[in-house]
Amino acid sequence: xxxxxxxxxxxxxxxxxxxxxxxxxFSLFPFAWMFLTSIRAGGELYTVNQSPxxxxxxxxxxxxxxxxxxxxxxxxxxxxxxALAASAIALVIGLIAAYxxxxxxxxxxxxxxxxxxxxxxxxPVLLFIPLNDVVNxxxxxxxxxxxxxxxxxxxxxxIAWMLSGYFKSLxxxxxxxxxxxxxxxxxxxxxxxxxxxxxxxxxxLFFAFTLSWNEYLYxxxxxxxxxxxxxxLGVVNSLQVGDVFFWGQLxxxxxxxxxxxxxxxxxxxDFYLAGLTAGSVKG
Amino acid sequence: xxxxxxxxxxxxxxxxxxxxxxxxxxxxxxxxxxYLLLIPMLVVVLGLIGYPFVLSVYFSLTDKLLAQPDFQFVxxxxxxxxxxxxxxxxxxxxxxxxxxxxxxxxxxxxxIMALVLNEVVRMRRIVRAAFLLPWVAPSSLSILAWVWxxxxxxxxITYFLNQLGFVEGKIAWLGQPALAMAAxxxxxxxxxxxxxxxxxxxxxxxxxxxxxxxxxxxxxxxWNRFVSVTLPHIAPVLAVVTLFSFVVTLGDFQIVxxxxxxxxxxSTHLIATLAFRTxxxxxxxxxxxxxxxxxxxxxMFIIYxxxxxxxxxx
Numbered sequence: 001x002x003x004x005x006x007x008x009x010x011x012x013x014x015x016x017x018x019x020x021x022x023x024x025x026f027s028l029f030p031f032a033w034m035f036l037t038s039i040r041a042g043g044e045l046y047t048v049n050q051s052p053x054x055x056x057x058x059x060x061x062x063x064x065x066x067x068x069x070x071x072x073x074x075x076x077x078x079x080x081x082x083a084l085a086a087s088a089i090a091l092v093i094g095l096i097a098a099y100x101x102x103x104x105x106x107x108x109x110x111x112x113x114x115x116x117x118x119x120x121x122x123x124p125v126l127l128f129i130p131l132n133d134v135v136n137x138x139x140x141x142x143x144x145x146x147x148x149x150x151x152x153x154x155x156x157x158x159i160a161w162m163l164s165g166y167f168k169s170l171x172x173x174x175x176x177x178x179x180x181x182x183x184x185x186x187x188x189x190x191x192x193x194x195x196x197x198x199x200x201x202x203x204x205l206f207f208a209f210t211l212s213w214n215e216y217l218y219x220x221x222x223x224x225x226x227x228x229x230x231x232x233l234g235v236v237n238s239l240q241v242g243d244v245f246f247w248g249q250l251x252x253x254x255x256x257x258x259x260x261x262x263x264x265x266x267x268x269x270d271f272y273l274a275g276l277t278a279g280s281v282k283g
Numbered sequence: 284x285x286x287x288x289x290x291x292x293x294x295x296x297x298x299x300x301x302x303x304x305x306x307x308x309x310x311x312x313x314x315x316x317x318y319l320l321l322i323p324m325l326v327v328v329l330g331l332i333g334y335p336f337v338l339s340v341y342f343s344l345t346d347k348l349l350a351q352p353d354f355q356f357v358x359x360x361x362x363x364x365x366x367x368x369x370x371x372x373x374x375x376x377x378x379x380x381x382x383x384x385x386x387x388x389x390x391x392x393x394x395i396m397a398l399v400l401n402e403v404v405r406m407r408r409i410v411r412a413a414f415l416l417p418w419v420a421p422s423s424l425s426i427l428a429w430v431w432x433x434x435x436x437x438x439x440i441t442y443f444l445n446q447l448g449f450v451e452g453k454i455a456w457l458g459q460p461a462l463a464m465a466a467x468x469x470x471x472x473x474x475x476x477x478x479x480x481x482x483x484x485x486x487x488x489x490x491x492x493x494x495x496x497x498x499x500x501x502x503x504x505x506w507n508r509f510v511s512v513t514l515p516h517i518a519p520v521l522a523v524v525t526l527f528s529f530v531v532t533l534g535d536f537q538i539v540x541x542x543x544x545x546x547x548x549x550s551t552h553l554i555a556t557l558a559f560r561t562x563x564x565x566x567x568x569x570x571x572x573x574x575x576x577x578x579x580x581x582x583m584f585i586i587y588x589x590x591x592x593x594x595x596x597x
Binding site for chain 2: 007012016017020023024026027028030031033034037043044050083093094096097099100101104105106107108112114115116117118119121122123124125126127128129130131132133134136150152153157159184185186206210213214215217220221232233235236243247250251253254257258262265266269272
C-alpha cells in the first residue's frame with residue numbers, strides 16, 4: 001500500500017514537471033526567439049534553416065540602429081505621456097465614482113453599478129468608428145490627446161468597478177466615528193476612507209497604465225503621423241520599409257517596447273493575481 | 284419702480300440663502316453627495332460611450348463616408364447588402380469559429396495550467412511569472428514575434444517540423460486559408476491561456492482542504508475528487524471567465540490584422556477587421572458601422588448573462 005502511494009506520488013511529480021516544461025516552452029518560446037533574432041547579425045537571420053539556435057556573432061547593431069535611426073524613443077515617450085495622463089485622469093474620475101458606488105447608499109445606486117459593469121464589458125470594436133467621428137469633430141485627430149480622451153472609455157469603468165469592490169469591503173465604523181466628531185462627508189471620504197484603499201489605488205493605477213500602453217485599435221484608427229504614435233503602434237506600422245521587414249530591428253523594438261509593462265507586472269504580480277479574484281472574476 | 288426692484292432683490296437674497304442651506308445640508312445627505320460624485324463618470328459614460336454608440340447605430344442606417352459631412356438616411360440598406368455579401372457571411376462564420384474554438388481551447392488548457400500551478404511548490408513565483416508573460420506583454424508587439432515565426436521562408440516552426448520529419452519543405456502558414464485561420468487562433472490561445480490559468484488558480488486555492496480529505500476517506504480517486512469536489516466549487520468562476528473571454532475574443536482585432544490583414548482572399552477576416560477595413564480604409568462609415576453592429580446582440584446577451592451571475596453571487 002505504502003509503496004503504491006509512493007509510486008503514485010512519483011508519477012504525479014513527473015507529470016507535473018513535464019507539464020510545467022511544456023507550458024513553459026509554449027509560453028516563452030516566442031520571446032526567446034524574439035531575443036535571439038534581435039542579437040543576431042543581419043545576414044545570419046536568413047540562414048536560420050541550418051542552425052537556428054547557434055548565434056555565431058552576437059551584435060547590438062539592431063538595438064543601436066533602432067535607437068539612433070528610428071523614432072523609437074519618440075514612440076516610447078508618446079506611450080508614456082498617453083498612459084500617464086489617461087491613467088491619472090481616469091483615476092480621479094473613477095475613484096470618486098467608486099466611492100459613491102461602493103460606499104454610499106441611495107436610490108439608483110445599484111443600477112448605476114450595473115451600468116458601469118456593462119460599459120466595462122463593451123469592446124472597442126463597437127466604438128472605434130463613431131469615436132473616430134467624434135475625435136475628428138473635436139479636431140483631435142492625429143494627436144496624443146485623442147488617445148488620452150478615448151482611453152477614458154475603458155479606464156474609467158474599469159477603475160470604478162475595481163475600486164468600488166475595495167470600498168465595499170471597508171469597515172464603516174471609522175468614517176462614522178469621524179462624522180460624529182463633526183467631519184463633513186467630503187472630509188470623511190478624503191481623510192478617512194480614501195487612504196484605506198491606497199493599495200487598491202496603486203494596483204489599479206498600474207493596470208490602467210499597462211492597458212493604455214498596450215492599446216492598439218484606437219491608436220491605429222486615430223493616429224497617422226509616425227511622430228505621434230505610441231510604441232504599440234509605431235513598431236508595428238512604421239518600422240517596415242515598403243514590404244521589407246527588418247526582423248532584427250523589429251524584434252529588438254518588440255522587446256524594448258514590452259519592458260516597462262513587464263517590469264510593472266514583475267513587481268505587481270501578487271497584486272495582479274489578487275485583483276483577478278477581487279475584480280474581474282467577481283465581475 | 285425701485286420698490287419692485289428691491290423686493291425682487293430681497294426675494295433673490297432669501298432664495299440664495301435658501302439655496303445655500305439646502306446645498307450644505309444636501310451635501311451631507313448620502314443621496315445627493317453620492318450623485319454628485321458620479322457626475323464626472325456619467326459625463327464619460329454618456330459622452331464617450333453612450334453617445335458614440337447611438338451615433339454608430341445611426342451611421343449604420345446612412346450612407347456616410349469618412350470626412351464627408353453630408354450623408355443620407357438609407358434605412359436598412361447597409362444591413363441588407365451585407366447579408367448578400369459572401370465576404371461578410373464568411374466573416375460572420377469566421378468570427379464564431381474563431382471565438383468558439385479559441386475560448387474552448389483557452390478554458391481547457393487554462394484549467395490544466397491552473398491545476399498544474401496549484402501543485403507547483405518550488406520556484407512558484409518564477410513559474411507563474413513565466414506562464415503569465417504572453418498575457419502581460421503588449422499584444423501588438425508579441426504578435427510580431429509570431430509573424431516572424433510564421434514567415435513563409437524562415438519559419439522556425441517549419442524548421443522544427445522539417446527536422447522531426449513531419450513535413451518536407453516550406454509551409455506558407457499565412458498563405459492558405461485553413462492554415463492562416465489555425466495560425467491566428469493559435470496566437471489568440473497562446474495569449475489567453477494565462478488569463479484563464481491564473482483566474483482559475485485563484486479559485487482553486489479557495490477549495491477547502493477538508494472536502495478533499497473527506498472524499499479520500501470515501502475512497503474517491505483523483506478523477507472522482509476533481510469531478511465531485513473541485514469542479515462544482517470552481518464552476519462559477521469558470522462560467523464568468525469564459526463569458527468574459529467571449530466578449531474580448533468576439534471583438535478581437537490586432538491578432539488577425541497584424542498576422543494576415545484578413546487574408547488570404549478575405550478568409551480570416553473577423554468582424555472587427557472587416558469593419559476597420561470598410562469604415563476606415565475604404566471610408567465607408569455607414570457600411571462599416573453596420574458590420575460592427577452585428578456583434579451587438581451577442582455582446583448584449585453575454586453581458587446580460589454576466590450581470591445575472593453577478594447578482595446571484597452577491
